[in-house]
Amino acid sequence: MLFKxxxxxxxxxxxxxxxxxxxxGERITYISNEMPQKxxxxxxxxxxxxxxxxxxNTHGHSPxxxxxxxxxxxxxxxWLNKKIFPFEDKLTxxxxxxxxxxxxxxxxxxxxxxxxxxxxxSEDMIRAIEESGTKNNISRSITCFDDSDLWEMQGAxxxxxxxENYHNAAGGRIKVDMSIHGEYTSTPKxxxxxxxxxxxxxxxxxxxxxxTKSEHEECKARHGMxxxxxxxxxxxxxxxxxxxxxxxxxxxxxxxxKEKGVTVASNPVSNMKLASGICNVPKLLEKGINVTLGxxxxxxxxxxxxxxxxxCLAIAAKVKSGDPTAVTPQQALKAATLSGAVSQxxxxxxxxxxxxxxxxxxxxxxxxxxxxxxxxxxxxxxxASGSDVILTMADGKVLYEEGTYTAIDIEKVIFExxxxxxxILSAL
Amino acid sequence: MLFKxxxxxxxxxxxxxxxxxxxxGERITYISNEMPQKxxxxxxxxxxxxxxxxxxNTHGHSPxxxxxxxxxxxxxxxWLNKKIFPFEDKLTxxxxxxxxxxxxxxxxxxxxxxxxxxxxxSEDMIRAIEESGTKNNISRSITCFDDSDLWEMQGAxxxxxxxENYHNAAGGRIKVDMSIHGEYTSTPKxxxxxxxxxxxxxxxxxxxxxxTKSEHEECKARHGMxxxxxxxxxxxxxxxxxxxxxxxxxxxxxxxxKEKGVTVASNPVSNMKLASGICNVPKLLEKGINVTLGxxxxxxxxxxxxxxxxxCLAIAAKVKSGDPTAVTPQQALKAATLSGAVSQxxxxxxxxxxxxxxxxxxxxxxxxxxxxxxxxxxxxxxxASGSDVILTMADGKVLYEEGTYTAIDIEKVIFExxxxxxxILSAL
Numbered sequence: 130m131l132f133k134x135x136x137x138x139x140x141x142x143x144x145x146x147x148x149x150x151x152x153x154g155e156r157i158t159y160i161s162n163e164m165p166q167k168x169x170x171x172x173x174x175x176x177x178x179x180x181x182x183x184x185x186n187t188h189g190h191s192p193x194x195x196x197x198x199x200x201x202x203x204x205x206x207x208w209l210n211k212k213i214f215p216f217e218d219k220l221t222x223x224x225x226x227x228x229x230x231x232x233x234x235x236x237x238x239x240x241x242x243x244x245x246x247x248x249x250x251s252e253d254m255i256r257a258i259e260e261s262g263t264k265n266n267i268s269r270s271i272t273c274f275d276d277s278d279l280w281e282m283q284g285a286x287x288x289x290x291x292x293e294n295y296h297n298a299a300g301g302r303i304k305v306d307m308s309i310h311g312e313y314t315s316t317p318k319x320x321x322x323x324x325x326x327x328x329x330x331x332x333x334x335x336x337x338x339x340x341t342k343s344e345h346e347e348c349k350a351r352h353g354m355x356x357x358x359x360x361x362x363x364x365x366x367x368x369x370x371x372x373x374x375x376x377x378x379x380x381x382x383x384x385x386x387k388e389k390g391v392t393v394a395s396n397p398v399s400n401m402k403l404a405s406g407i408c409n410v411p412k413l414l415e416k417g418i419n420v421t422l423g424x425x426x427x428x429x430x431x432x433x434x435x436x437x438x439x440x441c442l443a444i445a446a447k448v449k450s451g452d453p454t455a456v457t458p459q460q461a462l463k464a465a466t467l468s469g470a471v472s473q474x475x476x477x478x479x480x481x482x483x484x485x486x487x488x489x490x491x492x493x494x495x496x497x498x499x500x501x502x503x504x505x506x507x508x509x510x511x512x513a514s515g516s517d518v519i520l521t522m523a524d525g526k527v528l529y530e531e532g533t534y535t536a537i538d539i540e541k542v543i544f545e546x547x548x549x550x551x552x553i554l555s556a557l
Numbered sequence: 558m559l560f561k562x563x564x565x566x567x568x569x570x571x572x573x574x575x576x577x578x579x580x581x582g583e584r585i586t587y588i589s590n591e592m593p594q595k596x597x598x599x600x601x602x603x604x605x606x607x608x609x610x611x612x613x614n615t616h617g618h619s620p621x622x623x624x625x626x627x628x629x630x631x632x633x634x635x636w637l638n639k640k641i642f643p644f645e646d647k648l649t650x651x652x653x654x655x656x657x658x659x660x661x662x663x664x665x666x667x668x669x670x671x672x673x674x675x676x677x678x679s680e681d682m683i684r685a686i687e688e689s690g691t692k693n694n695i696s697r698s699i700t701c702f703d704d705s706d707l708w709e710m711q712g713a714x715x716x717x718x719x720x721e722n723y724h725n726a727a728g729g730r731i732k733v734d735m736s737i738h739g740e741y742t743s744t745p746k747x748x749x750x751x752x753x754x755x756x757x758x759x760x761x762x763x764x765x766x767x768x769t770k771s772e773h774e775e776c777k778a779r780h781g782m783x784x785x786x787x788x789x790x791x792x793x794x795x796x797x798x799x800x801x802x803x804x805x806x807x808x809x810x811x812x813x814x815k816e817k818g819v820t821v822a823s824n825p826v827s828n829m830k831l832a833s834g835i836c837n838v839p840k841l842l843e844k845g846i847n848v849t850l851g852x853x854x855x856x857x858x859x860x861x862x863x864x865x866x867x868x869c870l871a872i873a874a875k876v877k878s879g880d881p882t883a884v885t886p887q888q889a890l891k892a893a894t895l896s897g898a899v900s901q902x903x904x905x906x907x908x909x910x911x912x913x914x915x916x917x918x919x920x921x922x923x924x925x926x927x928x929x930x931x932x933x934x935x936x937x938x939x940x941a942s943g944s945d946v947i948l949t950m951a952d953g954k955v956l957y958e959e960g961t962y963t964a965i966d967i968e969k970v971i972f973e974x975x976x977x978x979x980x981i982l983s984a985l
Contacts, residue, residue, distance in 0.1 A: 239926070432941075
């Protein structure tokens, strides 16, 4: 496939015009202002279109799509205890499969090519992800509320089996990460055992960190240190880690994340919607910490509209800091793409350069809302609509184009996801 | 025209299914679950679609679309002094006309049927608004930095002429409001004269109020009272008033707005992006103050994506208050529609009921991101994408449908707006 005469966001987040981008197999093999000599098969006319890296969503709980808009406008504990936990208690593998496919369909529609996922029923999720054509760093999250040993736990056995059976599956599209759910849902013993195991196999770690003030303060009361210091002391950050939320970081927490190379997955929309707070993204960026963007689940967002998420990352940082120059459009774009790919250990993804995986999206930039063009990057981050994505490609395969999914039977997915949801509701 | 078998948001913000809504001339004349006996002309098949009131944008500066993304990521004073003011200094009537048409095209695309506008070059704006088919409460805003008398000022003469020539023009689509730009850009004498004149003619007032902390605090230092108390003392609120922003209200300000029936136009995206702060919407609602939604200009937003604006109204209020139950989806929807129409003095607009003006939009609710449906209102406010609007109608006339504008030559508008922008840039 050859994108012909298209506008492009390059690996330095600069705009290039009238570019030819050629794809062979799963990789980008040609970038030039000249028409290539060789044949590339399908020619995609790029006039009035923008080609950029696909988005990387670094924090999701994909099956929770089934709980989108369920129990809206409740206080957090009521929402969890009266709605989310009882619903999750009735989940089946089948429901998780359809919920994950629904999330993948929505992801593709909004230009997300890769997701870092934390949940359970991992094999059912993997089936859905594999079929959808997307990429995923999946983890079977561990929680523990007693003095169990890690390897006595059913969840840990599942986690290990999934790693052994699926890590780097689907041509590398699927990677398996490890996950401790959070400080308040685990014990020091389990954290330490997870840290040792994860480091020993060289896997990535995914964890919730300082999402709410109460979680942060209760950890300090329990352990005499912040969640970041606690996890660091137990060795959790000795392996490449993505920490979600990080709203209530304080003092030396920033130095710990920097020193240990921990990635922050900021989830601005979910964090605002749940009234958790606003992450101090400017300080993270200033420290040189890898900042990435996540949606959290559609039960708390309630969409995977990644352009909206990118805009909210920037404007939330501005209002929180009182500084309208905080988080530039380029920084928001980098967080939404390249930094996410890096956090997933996908070093050949996340930007348009020769040799990289062809994880690409096309935006229609012809609309009234995208004009005039003083600076196209500004327009992409602040003016574009999520649905301006008109083509999504992962590993060189077109997954979505102008309303049509190539790998997903969208009507069936919506029908089955609705059906699974109703089945659960009727069992409550 | 008859919307057949469609899902609808009714005047109480409840979902009604399988409804028939008939339009005759500019009004809604039939709402029922039964197919009407009489003929309505065109039949619109409503399956998988949602019919609701069009959006009312209660604070805009439409011609500023030409400055979208211009001088991004600057501190407020640099942005104004180095970018916006020099650009505005070169504006021409022709540029304002094309900029306004561009804004109207974008508004229609995102479901905004009516705007409350504050700017100058009003006749050029009115030409564009009239052609576009939208509704507008337009005002020629007054600023004054010396001891002039109101009626010595050229702007005041323009303002009066526009009121006399255009109030209730275009079949009532155009209304002319009065406007004091703000406390910091006017004198007590001018405010008082404007208050007297506006009250005497029974017009609406539109004003910026406590947008930034410095504006609010400097007023207190200058006049020994808050901007709200200052304007109230000078009689500005003796006429129906829409006050934009209202972020830094304090103490008795809330009582003044309540007592005087002042409407608040909250502009959450612009307020976050400019780092001005977050309006205390929950307190305004609790007081029973009429809360409406505005975008501010696309120079500071930078879009007119009204579904995004509605979502941001709710989530900004939640994170600011620390309360995830603050601002319900119904309250957000009401602010975006009915409350806006009321603030414009359009008592027969803003909701779907028999006898009301047919200012309607259709949303495609068939996408993956709109499923499952636990509660459709939740999905509209939190999950829909701005571009899910597929039909926009004002006064019974379809202005936009599935990519096609009926009254605007969109390609010409974009071309001319770009050309006018380049002409100004080259004159700087």
